[in-house]
Amino acid sequence: MAAAEPKPRAGAAAARRLARGCWSAFWDYETPKVIVVKNRRLGVVYRAVQLFILLYFVWWVRCAGGAGPGDPGRRRPAGEGPGSPPARPCRSRRYVFIVQKSYQDSETGPESSVITKVKGITYSERKVWDVEEYVKPPEGGSVFSIITRTEVTPSQTLGTCPESMRVSNASCDTDEDCVAGQLDMLGNGQCPPARGGVRWGARPSPLSAVCLPAGLRTGRCVPYYQGSAKTCEVSGWCPVEDGASVSQFLGKMAPNFTILIKNSIHYPKFQFSKGNIEHRKDGYLKRCTFDEASDLYCPIFKLGFIVERAGENFTELAHTGGVIGVIINWDCDLDLSASKCNPKYSFRRLDPKHVPASSGYNFRFAKYYKVNGSATRTLIKAYGIRIDVIVHGQAGKFSLIPTIINLATALTSIGVGSFLCDWILLTFMNKTKVYSHKKFDKMADTPQQNEGPELCACEPSRQDSTLTDPRGLAQL
Secondary structure (H helix, E strand, O other): OOOOOOOHHHHHHHHHHHHHHHHHOOOOOOOOOOOOOEEEEEEEHHHHHHHHHHHHHOOOOOOOOOOOOOOOOOOOOOOOOEEEEOOOOOOOOOOOOOOOOOEEEEEEEEEEEEEEEEEOOOOOOEEEEEEHHHHOOOOOOOOEEEEEEEEEEEEEEEEEEEOOOOOOOOEEOOOHHOOOOOOOOOEEOOOOOOOOOOOOOEOOOOOOOOOOOOOOEEEEEEOOOOOOOEHHHHEEEOHHHHHHOOOOOOOOHHHHOOEEEEEEEEEEOOOOOEEOOOOOOOHHHHHOOOOOOOEOOEEEEEEEHHHHHHHOOOOHHHOOEEEEEEEEEEEEEOOOOOOHHOOEEEEOOOOOOOOOOOOOOOEEEEEEEEOOEEEEEEEEEEEEEEEEEEEEEEEEEHHHHHHHHHHHHHHHHHHHHHHHHHHHHOOOOHHHHHHHHHOOOOOOOOOOOOOOOOOOOOOOOOOOOOOOOOOOOHHO
């Protein structure tokens, strides 16, 4: 029993030696082996790769075609309209350290408010129009319409009349072609006012008239308003729109309408706010109009100017209607003074101009009144130019964290050059074996002579003694 006692002591001593060895190895510094290869071609490749990576992170790379048409930051060249062939889209647009300001913390999508006001008068063949009549809605929001042409159906009353020829299955030859009580949801017919309560499916008019869904046919085939054609008779507001509409054009003076677009933005991350109107008390806004060079902070635009900058023909647009976007871009470098943060305006057409089924813009509304106690209305189909004010932008300010992250990424990427050159040396050069022997040390896996485990400490690596050409690398 006494002879067995030294074994635990020997094991404890080995554990202590192991712990001391691991603790000593923990504080060792290891560095990779550096080999200098005297080869001009390989050196050119190595430096070229480093230069390319450096330029990528210091400058920027973009496709030759520029920004694609969907890029909100793209500015349309002068003379280029929506009908012009689109620029080649940028499939790989990558910003880098300086151009994108990767050393900054950024915020996109500012909080924004838009207030608009239209001024001007115009006239048509029958009357003079002012702002209260041709601007819808009148609240002055970021989306509004300016009426440029109308088709007016005056003095409509509730009764029976021929259906429009443009309604499907409205044409007929005899009464048998018209089914009494049939509903056509795309037609013009409605039932007369009902007394004694509201029926299911009914909708009240502003004059408390209760009507069933549109297109209720009476079952009679009656002559149309003009010509020898016949259509099914419907019950509703008569005459229908096609039967007695009168067209009026308001676009003669519309290009001179002025539009005030008041915009204020706020970046909450940086507590930065700014507006697009210059703070002056000398009545500046009453006598100025927008000019990008001299009056940037006078956001009063003529309607003709907006349409022209969008690349559209005003007369054509006034007849068919359309949607124009006024895009305000606030890109602000907050490392500079606030005076350097300025709005940039661009204009383009938003609706699909070249799609016949959905081109143009129009809407309907009615004005109700009473004549001799009878419900009467004037139906107006309005064509106009809808203005959508769209605000976007980005603000940035220096921050240490993104700077460190992007610098570390750039320095790490430079190591790609070493990886590429090592691959070339080990694969394509004449003396790949010589470089392999110099690059990688061969270690013999022999048992340790010392007693006890030394897992954390190892002997210095031994160079392969088979190397016979110590100057071989210089001859690569």
